[in-house]
Amino acid sequence: MAIQGTRKMDSGFAAWLRRDLLLAYRRRGEVASPIVFFIMVSTLIPLGLTPEAAQLAKVAAGMIWIMALLATLLSVDGLFASDYQDGSLEQMLITPQLLPLPILGKVTAHWLTTGLPLTLVSPLLGLMMSLPSAGYLPLLCSLALGTACLSLVGAVGAALTVSLRKGGLLLSLLVMPLYMPVIIFGTATVSYAVDGVNWLPPLAILGAMFAASVALCPMAAAGALRVTASN
Amino acid sequence: MYFESIEALLNMSGHGVYVWSSVAVTLAAMLWLVSAPLLNHRALLKEVNRDIQRQQDRELALKATVPTDNHKESH
Amino acid sequence: MSRLSNWLPTNWQWFNRLGSPRWFYHRSERWLPWLSLAALLVLATGLVWGLAFAPEDAKQGNSFRIIYIHVPAAFLAQSGYFIMAIAGAIGLIWKMKISYMVMKAAAPIGAALTFIALFTGAVWGKPTWGAYWVWDARITSMLILLFLYAGVMALQYAYHSVDAASKASAILALVGTVNIPIINKSVDWWYTLHQPATIKLTSAPSMHMDMFMPLLVMIVGFYLFYAVALILHTRNEILRRERKTSWVRELATAKAGG
Numbered sequence: 001m002a003i004q005g006t007r008k009m010d011s012g013f014a015a016w017l018r019r020d021l022l023l024a025y026r027r028r029g030e031v032a033s034p035i036v037f038f039i040m041v042s043t044l045i046p047l048g049l050t051p052e053a054a055q056l057a058k059v060a061a062g063m064i065w066i067m068a069l070l071a072t073l074l075s076v077d078g079l080f081a082s083d084y085q086d087g088s089l090e091q092m093l094i095t096p097q098l099l100p101l102p103i104l105g106k107v108t109a110h111w112l113t114t115g116l117p118l119t120l121v122s123p124l125l126g127l128m129m130s131l132p133s134a135g136y137l138p139l140l141c142s143l144a145l146g147t148a149c150l151s152l153v154g155a156v157g158a159a160l161t162v163s164l165r166k167g168g169l170l171l172s173l174l175v176m177p178l179y180m181p182v183i184i185f186g187t188a189t190v191s192y193a194v195d196g197v198n199w200l201p202p203l204a205i206l207g208a209m210f211a212a213s214v215a216l217c218p219m220a221a222a223g224a225l226r227v228t229a230s231n
Numbered sequence: 232m233y234f235e236s237i238e239a240l241l242n243m244s245g246h247g248v249y250v251w252s253s254v255a256v257t258l259a260a261m262l263w264l265v266s267a268p269l270l271n272h273r274a275l276l277k278e279v280n281r282d283i284q285r286q287q288d289r290e291l292a293l294k295a296t297v298p299t300d301n302h303k304e305s306h
Numbered sequence: 307m308s309r310l311s312n313w314l315p316t317n318w319q320w321f322n323r324l325g326s327p328r329w330f331y332h333r334s335e336r337w338l339p340w341l342s343l344a345a346l347l348v349l350a351t352g353l354v355w356g357l358a359f360a361p362e363d364a365k366q367g368n369s370f371r372i373i374y375i376h377v378p379a380a381f382l383a384q385s386g387y388f389i390m391a392i393a394g395a396i397g398l399i400w401k402m403k404i405s406y407m408v409m410k411a412a413a414p415i416g417a418a419l420t421f422i423a424l425f426t427g428a429v430w431g432k433p434t435w436g437a438y439w440v441w442d443a444r445i446t447s448m449l450i451l452l453f454l455y456a457g458v459m460a461l462q463y464a465y466h467s468v469d470a471a472s473k474a475s476a477i478l479a480l481v482g483t484v485n486i487p488i489i490n491k492s493v494d495w496w497y498t499l500h501q502p503a504t505i506k507l508t509s510a511p512s513m514h515m516d517m518f519m520p521l522l523v524m525i526v527g528f529y530l531f532y533a534v535a536l537i538l539h540t541r542n543e544i545l546r547r548e549r550k551t552s553w554v555r556e557l558a559t560a561k562a563g564g
Binding site: 232233234240243244245246247249250252253254256257260261263264265268269271272275276277278279280282283 | 353357358359360361362367368369371372375376379415418421422425426429430432433531534535538539541542545546549554555557558559561562
């Protein structure tokens with residue numbers, strides 16, 4: 001019984017992860033848009049600020065982080081929206097599995113299709129904004145962990161606004177203040193490395209935030225979905 | 232009193248503008264926090280009364296129309 | 307969750323009665339005059355004491371007197387968020403109607419107090435740092451708190467269904483509560499990273515007793531004021547949500563007649 005129970009729980013996670021990845025693969029163009037946004041906005045920065053390498057290097061880490069945050073915010077809106085419209089969200093809510101696990105599966109799929117590509121593209125942007133070479137590895141590590149936090153927290157906001165018509169704008173209002181600790185420690189990781197200080201402590205704090213978000217956010221999102229999806 | 236005169240209290244050795252403007256804005260905001268619900272409370276009760284009145288009017292009108300309809304039919 | 311209330315012992319009746327909006331409405335009418343009087347007296351005492359009698363700060367001079375409104379407002383703005391979240395949690399767990407009303411009433415009050423803290427902080431910054439806006443740790447945390455309040459209020463108004471609005475914003479308030487300590491610690495850490503603190507507003511431990519006592523009085527006064535404002539706003543919310551019930555109708559006709 002116990003084994004069957006765990007397998008059931010596991011299948012809730014894996015099944016939704018697989019399903020969402022498959023859906024994302026079918027809608028490649030749509031899924032790619034946050035990454036395109038990420039790259040396009042980065043060309044605005046030299047145009048708006050200055051093309052001077054020395055000045056760009058100073059703001060590079062912060063700007064890349066802000067753009068990654070905005071790109072995640074753009075995409076997290078759709079996390080539950082299509083499921084809500086086609087009724088599969090209702091189906092998820094009535095399954096006997098623990099609700100947080102399917103949600104965790106969906107969030108993992110979201111991170112694999114937005115957070116991870118953003119992370120992988122970031123060295124290119126670092127190059128374009130003349131980020132000092134010591135900053136690349138910390139940028140990759142902090143973005144990998146940080147975008148996962150952003151996806152998890154964003155899921156709570158998406159769950160709270162899923163049934164609203166103009167949910168997207170409200171979602172960013174709800175979630176943005178919760179994102180601030182992530183961006184503080186994300187940029188600090190990079191700037192520590194650029195200054196030649198040990199950059200593992202801020203990264204460790206990001207890791208702690210990630211652990212806390214994995215534990216709490218799916219539960220909060222599950223509670224929110226039970227309230228909002230029926231309205 | 233810490234200050235020697237009322238003028239000194241108002242002036243606060245040059246910092247009076249900052250202190251007294253903060254106090255004024257704070258008191259105004261606090262007053263608003265208390266007065267707005269009080270005014271609103273009266274409006275809400277009036278609204279409930281209007282609802283009751285409207286409902287009574289509708290019931291009266293309904294009662295009044297029923298006999299006239301009968302009257303018309305009898306003609 | 308709803309089953310919980312079924313096996314609660316019967317001596318929890320007071321708890322249910324407290325949860326009755328009607329009972330709260332009538333009982334709070336008796337509390338209000340005393341609470342308001344106490345709030346007025348304590349606030350007046352604290353304000354006169356702080357502004358006119360407390361000694362001035364050695365470093366900041368008289369501008370430091372803004373502390374007597376800035377700190378209590380900031381304090382209550384933070385506590386107000388927790389009060390709001392606790393009310394929301396009580397609503398989610400025990401399905402108590404009144405606690406959702408308290409939660410909704412707490413949001414604009416908390417936001418107004420946050421605004422007071424921000425405004426006084428900015429004005430205080432002018433004589434201290436020479437600029438109205440400095441990205442000081444406390445002021446930045448306050449700004450984020452204002453955003454958090456704005457989120458709860460926006461969500462509250464976004465739903466047409468009262469039930470969904472209450473539950474959704476209760477969940478958001480709880481999520482925010484978990485985040486507030488993290489946000490505050492992060493912002494503190496970020497501040498020391500970028501600006502090695504020159505003059506910190508409100509260095510409480512080193513404060514002299516003559517300066518600290520009026521501050522304590524003001525904090526108590528702000529708590530009393532908060533209670534008065536919360537009760538007033540909650541009473542309105544009760545009327546708004548129970549307007550179709552017979553007791554509100556009787557109350558309204560009695561008020562109109564008298």
